[in-house]
Amino acid sequence: MEFGGGHNLAHIWLPLKKYGKTHPEYYMQVRGERRTEGRVQLCYTNREMRKEFIRNALEVIRTMPPYYTCVNMMIEDTPLCCECPECLKPITLPDGKVLKPTDEAFRSTQFYLFLNEVAAAVHAKYPKLEIKTFGYFFTAVPPAVPIHPAVCVNFCPYVRNDKETILGRSNAKWLKRTREYAAMTPNLIWREYYFCYGCYFPRAISNISAVDLRYISKLGVRRMYVAAGIADRSDFMTRFNCTENEVFSMTGAEFWTVNQLMWDPNQDPDQLRNEYLRRTYREAAPGVIKFFTLIRDSWLNDSIPSAYNDDYRRNMGYYIVGKNLKQPCLDALTEAAKTVRDPRSKQHLDMLTAAFKRWLTLAETGNIKQQKVPKQTVRAFPDFDFQSEVWKKAVTLPSFRIMGKPKSRPKFPTDVKLFHDGETLYAGFRCPIAGAPQAAESLQAGEYPRGDHAEIFLANPKFGYFQFVFNCYGGRYDACCTDASWTAPWEVRTQVKKGEWRAVAAIPFRSAGIVPQENNKVRALFFRTRPAKNDKGPSEHSTWGGGKVHSVDSFGELIFALE
Numbered sequence: 001m002e003f004g005g006g007h008n009l010a011h012i013w014l015p016l017k018k019y020g021k022t023h024p025e026y027y028m029q030v031r032g033e034r035r036t037e038g039r040v041q042l043c044y045t046n047r048e049m050r051k052e053f054i055r056n057a058l059e060v061i062r063t064m065p066p067y068y069t070c071v072n073m074m075i076e077d078t079p080l081c082c083e084c085p086e087c088l089k090p091i092t093l094p095d096g097k098v099l100k101p102t103d104e105a106f107r108s109t110q111f112y113l114f115l116n117e118v119a120a121a122v123h124a125k126y127p128k129l130e131i132k133t134f135g136y137f138f139t140a141v142p143p144a145v146p147i148h149p150a151v152c153v154n155f156c157p158y159v160r161n162d163k164e165t166i167l168g169r170s171n172a173k174w175l176k177r178t179r180e181y182a183a184m185t186p187n188l189i190w191r192e193y194y195f196c197y198g199c200y201f202p203r204a205i206s207n208i209s210a211v212d213l214r215y216i217s218k219l220g221v222r223r224m225y226v227a228a229g230i231a232d233r234s235d236f237m238t239r240f241n242c243t244e245n246e247v248f249s250m251t252g253a254e255f256w257t258v259n260q261l262m263w264d265p266n267q268d269p270d271q272l273r274n275e276y277l278r279r280t281y282r283e284a285a286p287g288v289i290k291f292f293t294l295i296r297d298s299w300l301n302d303s304i305p306s307a308y309n310d311d312y313r314r315n316m317g318y319y320i321v322g323k324n325l326k327q328p329c330l331d332a333l334t335e336a337a338k339t340v341r342d343p344r345s346k347q348h349l350d351m352l353t354a355a356f357k358r359w360l361t362l363a364e365t366g367n368i369k370q371q372k373v374p375k376q377t378v379r380a381f382p383d384f385d386f387q388s389e390v391w392k393k394a395v396t397l398p399s400f401r402i403m404g405k406p407k408s409r410p411k412f413p414t415d416v417k418l419f420h421d422g423e424t425l426y427a428g429f430r431c432p433i434a435g436a437p438q439a440a441e442s443l444q445a446g447e448y449p450r451g452d453h454a455e456i457f458l459a460n461p462k463f464g465y466f467q468f469v470f471n472c473y474g475g476r477y478d479a480c481c482t483d484a485s486w487t488a489p490w491e492v493r494t495q496v497k498k499g500e501w502r503a504v505a506a507i508p509f510r511s512a513g514i515v516p517q518e519n520n521k522v523r524a525l526f527f528r529t530r531p532a533k534n535d536k537g538p539s540e541h542s543t544w545g546g547g548k549v550h551s552v553d554s555f556g557e558l559i560f561a562l563e
Contacts (some may be wrong), residue, residue, distance in 0.1 A: 004072035028082035039078040044114040070130040079137040107138035119148035142180040152187040161305040165211040170464035170481040182219040190224040193308035198240040201315035204296040206257040206269040213265030246355035287336025303461035304552040316363030369545040369556035394419040406546030412530040429503040449475040458512040459523035472501035516560040523555040
């Protein structure tokens with residue numbers, strides 16, 4: 001029995017409503033300002049904050065019902081951390097090693113030094129109480145200090161490529177972190193995101209999960225769960241234009257199979273899935289099994305990555321319509337309809353058929369965006385004058401849309417021009433802004449640019465996808481499937497002027513494994529984040545075609561001219 005819910009450090013254990021105005025120093029400092037609204041981390045090195053956190057936590061625990069066996073102390077849902085001088089000081093570890101702020105484990109170590117102190121105080125008074133925390137964002141990196149025995153780490157492999165197991169090449173970062181955490185603590189809990197944020201298409205995720213669960217079981221992991229069901233968030237139903245009945249009809253077999261694997265991962269996921277279908281559809285099961293086998297093979301045998309935020313409508317368009325499986329799937333359902341006898345099975349089959357047909361209608365209105373990219377000779381790095389001769393020959397992408405909402409235009413538009421010279425992709429960004437852009441900030445290697453920034457995603461079947469990020473002052477970041485240790489030779493130049501900022505990025509084809517002569521079609525996404533004033537309130541996220549970051553099935557397609 002858990003107390004506290006999810007992200008809660010600044011809302012339950014050290015509530016902003018209580019301390020925000022009187023003690024802003026308890027909360028993170030970003031760009032010289034203490035943040036006391038919205039999603040904020042704590043100033044984890046502040047000694048007075050730690051004392052008050054412990055005092056308040058003990059009081060909350062004292063007054064909570066006695067049947068709780070666990071309290072959740074979870075970082076807030078933001079990757080931002082405190083930038084005060086004390087929080088940026090190198091950490092001297094017990095063995096004398098010094099951990100610099102540039103070290104990947106710096107922020108995680110800083111957090112666990114804080115949490116270990118809290119855990120010791122709670123454990124001294126409530127020795128049977130478990131403390132659960134997220135291994136998420138910066139705490140997904142195992143710390144460089146031991147973890148208190150009372151602490152359970154709710155490890156979140158987010159964002160990963162669901163098309164490959166944890167042992168796959170694109171998930172190497174998550175395999176490394178899993179091994180390190182499992183070696184540090186027996187209290188590791190595996191938290192997955194298989195059915196989140198509109199990811200309702202019947203991806204054969206159980207085939208991936210079976211391998212993952214067998215592996216982590218050997219490491220000693222004994223607890224696992226899947227976040228974000230479908231009945232617990234009614235807003236998802238409205239947002240994604242589908243009903244619970246449709247989702248359970250299309251994806252119920254996958255839900256059930258994953259649950260069975262949690263009991264015993266050594267079972268065969270295909271046999272389990274078929275067992276569910278036989279028990280549900282009875283004499284009509286052969287046709288329904290054929291239907292789901294077509295979908296399973298289409299998803300598993302395709303090389304593009306799949307992520308937690310894949311949209312079922314995009315998946316329908318890509319894996320069904322795009323692969324000419326519409327009619328074979330309908331034929332399989334027709335075959336099932338000819339053999340169904342049991343009235344309950346017929347009801348389930350009618351619901352499945354209706355859901356599939358309606359989702360097809362949704363899919364066929366959102367086909368993949370395509371754009372031909374012209375080729376021209378380049379004698380010098382292109383300038384910022386997008387009316388110059390070199391840019392006049394470039395193609396301009398259609399107007400950006402709000403991410404995930406292809407019909408919604410952003411308040412802050414973004415213009416992108418593209419061309420290539422046979423070896424390099426050139427992308428010119430024009431980003432209007434209101435007022436002055438935020439101050440420049442120096443970035444360490446592997447650090448993600450914050451504030452107003454743009455991103456380019458280029459998919460690659462062998463590696464998943466490559467990500468190139470830059471902000472208005474030229475701060476840059478690159479990654480391969482969120483693995484920031486990957487880097488490539490690319491260049492970006494920026495210009496900031498009143499009312500807008502501009503950027504020109506030059507990405508050599510070899511950096512993204514692109515060989516136009518062999519395949520001149522590449523899935524791509526262009527993305528911009530425009531933060532709210534002073535980072536307060538929601539940021540505006542817009543993309544080419546409304547596609548989603550890290551979700552390759554939602555990317556558009558670039559066609560590189562060969563001449």
